[in-house]
Amino acid sequence: MGSHTFLKWLSSEAAAVCCALLKLYEQRDQMAFIDGPRIERDYMQKVGEYEETVIKEEIEAELLKKKKQLVQAAINRREPIDENSIDEEIDRQRRKILKEAAGSEINERKELDADQANELNSLYREIVQKFHPQVHPDLTETHRMLFQKAQDAYRKRDLPALRLIHDMLISKPEGGITIQLELVYDFMSGDRNDSAERIKADYTLIPEIYENFEHTLEEAAIQEEIEKYRGQTDDIMQEIENMRNNFPFIAEEMLSDPEKTAEYKRLLDRRLETAISAQKRCADEISEMIKGAHNG
Numbered sequence: 001m002g003s004h005t006f007l008k009w010l011s012s013e014a015a016a017v018c019c020a021l022l023k024l025y026e027q028r029d030q031m032a033f034i035d036g037p038r039i040e041r042d043y044m045q046k047v048g049e050y051e052e053t054v055i056k057e058e059i060e061a062e063l064l065k066k067k068k069q070l071v072q073a074a075i076n077r078r079e080p081i082d083e084n085s086i087d088e089e090i091d092r093q094r095r096k097i098l099k100e101a102a103g104s105e106i107n108e109r110k111e112l113d114a115d116q117a118n119e120l121n122s123l124y125r126e127i128v129q130k131f132h133p134q135v136h137p138d139l140t141e142t143h144r145m146l147f148q149k150a151q152d153a154y155r156k157r158d159l160p161a162l163r164l165i166h167d168m169l170i171s172k173p174e175g176g177i178t179i180q181l182e183l184v185y186d187f188m189s190g191d192r193n194d195s196a197e198r199i200k201a202d203y204t205l206i207p208e209i210y211e212n213f214e215h216t217l218e219e220a221a222i223q224e225e226i227e228k229y230r231g232q233t234d235d236i237m238q239e240i241e242n243m244r245n246n247f248p249f250i251a252e253e254m255l256s257d258p259e260k261t262a263e264y265k266r267l268l269d270r271r272l273e274t275a276i277s278a279q280k281r282c283a284d285e286i287s288e289m290i291k292g293a294h295n296g
Contacts, residue, residue: 021229
């Protein structure tokens with residue numbers, strides 16, 4: 001078995017591993033920019049707006065506890081209770097908490113019909129395949145900048161912008177990005193020409209005997225690419241798993257089950273009742289503390 005056969009096998013292995021990695025990047029971006037926002041919108045419509053109300057009431061209950069502590073501290077120091085100053089401090093804390101809870105992300109995503117969404121995904125898939133910086137390290141700075149712009153357009157679902165970026169990237173491709181790039185393009189596009197046939201060739205025995213041969217420099221370079229892709233694959237799979245285990249994806253099962261959604265709303269009802277009761281109780285206690293201090 002000649003070195004040329006080993007080289008073909010390694011090239012096909014690199015192409016397959018690279019393709020798997022690119023698909024994972026597509027999956028990650030689909031989750032982050034498309035699926036996640038969709039689930040979050042569904043969440044807000046079904047329970048999120050009510051949950052925000054509950055959380056605000058719980059915050060007010062906690063702030064009243066803080067006010068009670070400040071009033072008690074003034075009493076302990078035998079100082080006059082400056083309720084205006086205390087309320088100003090509580091209001092500063094309220095604004096800080098609400099600002100942190102609201103976040104700063106502005107929803108700029110545009111609504112697309114089915115055909116537009118399909119075109120958006122198709123354009124972005126081709127850009128990822130050919131210009132993802134993690135897979136194609138030899139990209140120019142211009143390519144990297146355009147890829148970042150493509151990600152931003154995909155996140156915002158800005159189809160006209162993505163079309164323009166696609167034209168800029170694809171119309172004047174620069175070759176020599178990776179050794180097995182031609183194989184990757186054919187593999188990802190489903191083209192069944194000679195390159196695709198080479199990928200499908202039977203190299204079953206080669207992995208068992210390859211290590212017994214001395215590697216050429218070209219083979220070693222491709223093997224290094226394969227190991228790099230596998231390392232990136234592990235990283236992106238972990239990133240995807242982390243996304244699945246966090247909001248909004250952890251809420252997807254609940255949102256798809258009306259009974260579970262209703263049960264969560266009942267839980268929110270109980271939380272709201274508890275928060276309002278706590279506010280009333282704490283407000284009454286503060287009033288009694290201030291009255292007692294004035295009478296003393």
